[in-house]
Amino acid sequence: MSGEFNLIEKYFVDQQAQRSDVVLAAGDDCALVSAPVGSLIAISTDTLVAGTHFLASANPRWVAHKALASNISDLAAMGATPAWVSFALTMPEIDEIWLAPFCEGFFALADQYGLQLIGGDTTKGPLSLTLTVQGLVPQGEALLRSGAQVGDGIYVTGLLGDSQAGLDVILDKSNATKPFASELEKRHYLSTPRTQVGEALRGIASAAIDISDGVISDLGHILKRSGVGAQVEVEQLPLSQPLLEFVGSSPQAQQYALTSGEEYELCFTVPDSREDAMWQALQDIDCQITRIGTINDDDKLRLTLDGQDLAWQLSGYDHFKTN
Amino acid sequence: MSGEFNLIEKYFVDQQAQRSDVVLAAGDDCALVSAPVGSLIAISTDTLVAGTHFLASANPRWVAHKALASNISDLAAMGATPAWVSFALTMPEIDEIWLAPFCEGFFALADQYGLQLIGGDTTKGPLSLTLTVQGLVPQGEALLRSGAQVGDGIYVTGLLGDSQAGLDVILDKSNATKPFASELEKRHYLSTPRTQVGEALRGIASAAIDISDGVISDLGHILKRSGVGAQVEVEQLPLSQPLLEFVGSSPQAQQYALTSGEEYELCFTVPDSREDAMWQALQDIDCQITRIGTINDDDKLRLTLDGQDLAWQLSGYDHFKTN
Incomplete structure (x- = not known):
């Protein structure tokens, strides 16, 4: 977790148990993870912008849930098992009243789905979140949009x-x-x-x-x-x-x-x-x-x-x- | 590439040669990639916000270069070889005058570094970019911040x-x-x-x-x-x-x-x-x-x-x- 708001580290770093496939989660230039032999990595990115995807006045716990759930759902649609998530948070200023429940909601759902936060960025600007989730699916078993057949x-x-x-x-x-x-x-x-x-x-x-x-x-x-x-x-x-x-x-x-x-x-x-x-x-x-x-x-x-x-x-x- | 601005697909999809480790790049819920046996995946996310990290009036080609270069640089610092990038673009409205040179700058640098765009999201809101780059590094050979010794x-x-x-x-x-x-x-x-x-x-x-x-x-x-x-x-x-x-x-x-x-x-x-x-x-x-x-x-x-x-x-x- 890097970024302009170092205070945010207190909310995001070391909040979860380490997955065995996460070699390095935070504190360096990159996270390091390993994928099991025979698996493909499914990757999806979604942005939620205040005013477009949620109201800035919305319950921060719910906003966190919605942001993460929408990304996990993309993994579900591929038949992938959730593994890692990177998180970019842009906010006008550090607002601990908002951050504390936001992080509670975020980690509650992440833990439930076995998803570990492996890094991200925190920047100053209009409120928005971009998440990149990654999951694992056995080679050849991913669910695609392209396989529907007449009669299905x-x-x-x-x-x-x-x-x-x-x-x-x-x-x-x-x-x-x-x-x-x-x-x-x-x-x-x-x-x-x-x-x-x-x-x-x-x-x-x-x-x-x-x-x-x-x-x-x-x-x-x-x-x-x-x-x-x-x-x-x-x-x-x-x-x-x-x-x-x-x-x-x-x-x-x-x-x-x-x-x-x-x-x-x-x-x-x-x-x-x-x-x-x-x-x-x-x-x-x-x-x-x-x-x-x-x-x-x-x-x-x-x-x-x-x-x-x-x-x-x-x-x-x-x-x-x-x- | 999903998102509210479908027009943007014309700028971002199928602009690059397919890497052999990219099974699926766009058009589904997730991208699918494979990492070689014995490699770790290095992952970094950075956000650039207009007004904070670049001026909205800046040359879009340069903005694209800066955004991508800052992310590739994180891979370099780990000793990782660039592989894949996901891209989330938020902009107030579709501005093709801005997008065309932006994409030129983005793909010129991505191609130079062997980095394939595998997906992303395009949303409506204040101008900002979040990139998640991934690279590959042989297991045990990543460069960390933690290894400096007296005398080095x-x-x-x-x-x-x-x-x-x-x-x-x-x-x-x-x-x-x-x-x-x-x-x-x-x-x-x-x-x-x-x-x-x-x-x-x-x-x-x-x-x-x-x-x-x-x-x-x-x-x-x-x-x-x-x-x-x-x-x-x-x-x-x-x-x-x-x-x-x-x-x-x-x-x-x-x-x-x-x-x-x-x-x-x-x-x-x-x-x-x-x-x-x-x-x-x-x-x-x-x-x-x-x-x-x-x-x-x-x-x-x-x-x-x-x-x-x-x-x-x-x-x-x-x-x-x-x-």
Whole structure:
């Protein structure tokens, strides 16, 4: 950990147990790590900017969770096991009232996922965070976006739509009186990255992605990379009771589920021939799995409700666009 | 490469030849790379914020060079060979006039050092860049800060002080009429990371660091981590003719050389027993190497001029502190 704010070292250095593959974590020009023979290293970088991805006034513990969870989720989507994280924090001035809970949230989640902070940078400027996470996946077993085949089932983890509803509350306080408003706001920040599911799907799923821009947008990436189409059965979308009560109708909740970003759930495809293996691999993991559709040879993503085509015009998830 | 600005993909994706150890570079949730058996991975992250580390009005090609060079320099200081870089760019809006030359500068330097861009994120917000570079170093051969021993010679690469003089020009245009002002401004941005020197020093140098905060400050890190002291012979500091003419006197130039940060030269220590091996290892590398002092068993860093102690009170390098 280097940077302009040496005080920050007290919050970030030596807060975790050392992983056996970390030779050097802090205090030199670089960290040094080793990857096991036969593994590939999966690497993802994400930036969160105050005002764009979170409000500067947000609970710092939640901001830390969201920043780290969004990165871990990228590892989950590759079937990678979390290993190391580098962290760059830019803030206008040292604010210990903000830093202490931020670091609590950060290390709580990092420890839970076996992720060790190996270094970073702290600089002066407008509040933002950039994390680079690295994970390990056996050679040839990474889950890619490009492997979906005609006939594969399309599945998602967890529940969809809550993150958008939470964002509604964050951006417009008049929504705070709606049912489950504070619960949904919390869900927006506190997602659960699905690394266990991703690891279990190695050798089983034909394609996977995490839901950061809305499931139709993210599934669209799988379709494009795989050169296939899809039918999504909207009545199958897994919706929470709080979402249904918050938005007030099933169609509205379904539309939320289709476009809600920053869910950090997985969307993946599995051939029918491996469906039994899938359910077996996932049986001990505490995570709802729902089949929402089927890959086909169309050139587009088709939405149906009880077998009838839907002509919904849905706009993509655009983070804090109203800011 | 993900992010809000999809247009940016056109500048960043598929601009380089694929390294053989890069399995997947862009277009999925993570990049996938493999490290050779017997190697450690050296990782460093640095953020540059407009207004703190560069002026928003600076030549974008130079900004790209500075950002990447400062990161590559951290690899050099570990004796690591550059391999992969992840890149997070935050900017207020897409500015192609800025991006095109920025990318030219970025890829020119990346290609020169064999560094492949493997992914990143592009977000909306105040202008800043965070780079995470990764390099490879044979197990047990990384250069650390902690190995300096009493009696070791202290060496630096290149010339010292020019970066500070360049910063003087950038921050105070009244300096622009001084000799070599524009040449020194350019040198501030366009440093040469010393990876060849770092690689050659594997198994030879007892400690190394790159000069980002001024040589006395950075050498201080070696002393602290190694539990030793040092004498630096100020008359030995390698000074450029432009610096001498810009500041007007040798003592002033020496003070610049001692405190100038963002030089991205290496400072390293070598036992006398390995001095011959050092000169032999470095003989084919086009880089000036200068012995500037000796490690001793003091508890501090002592500056001498022709054998006499100096009582200079020097302040550390503080980036764009006047901004």
